[in-house]
Amino acid sequence: MEIITPSAVIETPESHIEDYARLLERFGRTSHPTDGPISDESASAFLRRYAIELGHESLLEHCVVSARFICDRSASHQLVRHRLGSYTQESQRVSDYSASGIRVICPPTIRQDAARFTAWKDAVERAESAYRTLLAAGAPPEDARAVLPNCTKTELVATFNLRQWRHVFIQRALNPRAQWQIRELMTDLLKQLVGLLPSVFGDLQQKILYRLVFEDTKNIPAKD
Numbered sequence: 001m002e003i004i005t006p007s008a009v010i011e012t013p014e015s016h017i018e019d020y021a022r023l024l025e026r027f028g029r030t031s032h033p034t035d036g037p038i039s040d041e042s043a044s045a046f047l048r049r050y051a052i053e054l055g056h057e058s059l060l061e062h063c064v065v066s067a068r069f070i071c072d073r074s075a076s077h078q079l080v081r082h083r084l085g086s087y088t089q090e091s092q093r094v095s096d097y098s099a100s101g102i103r104v105i106c107p108p109t110i111r112q113d114a115a116r117f118t119a120w121k122d123a124v125e126r127a128e129s130a131y132r133t134l135l136a137a138g139a140p141p142e143d144a145r146a147v148l149p150n151c152t153k154t155e156l157v158a159t160f161n162l163r164q165w166r167h168v169f170i171q172r173a174l175n176p177r178a179q180w181q182i183r184e185l186m187t188d189l190l191k192q193l194v195g196l197l198p199s200v201f202g203d204l205q206q207k208i209l210y211r212l213v214f215e216d217t218k219n220i221p222a223k224d
């Protein structure tokens with residue numbers, strides 16, 4: 001058994017994503033041709049105003065971004081609930097983990113407490129041992145996996161259009177009730193996308209910062 005850290009990386013080439021702003025401005029100008037002249041700098045302002053402030057989000061559906069997730073099976077199950085996405089995921093039916101041992105993700109609330117960690121490690125090791133025993137007894141990997149824990153590592157690539165990424169970030173990164181692992185992965189991805197396409201994702205990053213500063217300290221300023 002090996003404990004690993006979850007991660008999320010963008011697979012779409014950065015240069016493509018950086019070009020999306022200009023491409024989307026060109027598409028958007030089809031319906032708003034009089035919204036000022038097109039220049040090297042006009043795309044960001046146009047997208048911020050037209051797609052984000054005025055809410056013409058369907059424009060964002062023209063472009064997609066793919067990301068690779070290394071997470072556990074409980075996080076991947078939450079991710080694939082998002083229906084407007086395309087997914088390719090590691091198959092536990094064909095993978096045989098008996099030689100390499102299973103890779104797992106340990107939740108921070110368990111890792112940080114000695115008694116909890118001992119109980120968790122013991123349970124995972126027993127599951128791994130049962131998995132090996134089943135394979136040795138002739139069970140196929142697709143059936144032996146029935147005893148593997150939820151914290152078993154998986155890997156998947158997810159592709160969403162930009163509008164759907166915004167929706168997923170609102171549910172999984174901005175939402176303080178989202179589960180820790182998917183929230184961490186989505187917060188990290190949002191940060192990466194803000195760097196590449198600030199006009200489309202910058203407002204969401206600002207909302208996260210607002211939550212960290214005010215809501216988490218129960219110090220939300222009164223509305224004026």
Ligand SMILES: Cc1cc2nc3c(=O)[nH]c(=O)nc-3n(C[C@H](O)[C@H](O)[C@H](O)COP(=O)(O)OP(=O)(O)OC[C@H]3O[C@@H](n4cnc5c(N)ncnc54)[C@H](O)[C@@H]3O)c2cc1C
Nearest residue numbers: 078081082083084085164167168171172175176177178179
């Ligand atoms: C904190 C949290 C806790 C959760 N807990 C649970 C739980 O306990 N049990 C559970 O089962 N799920 C749970 N979920 C999952 C949740 O109910 C949704 O299934 C999931 O978040 C996908 O969101 P969605 O349906 O908005 O959007 P997506 O599937 O991402 O789709 C995007 C949008 O497209 C539109 N859309 C997609 N499909 C249709 C359709 N068929 N008809 C009409 N419009 C459509 C909707 O506007 C939708 O919001 C939880 C989610 C979160 C964030």
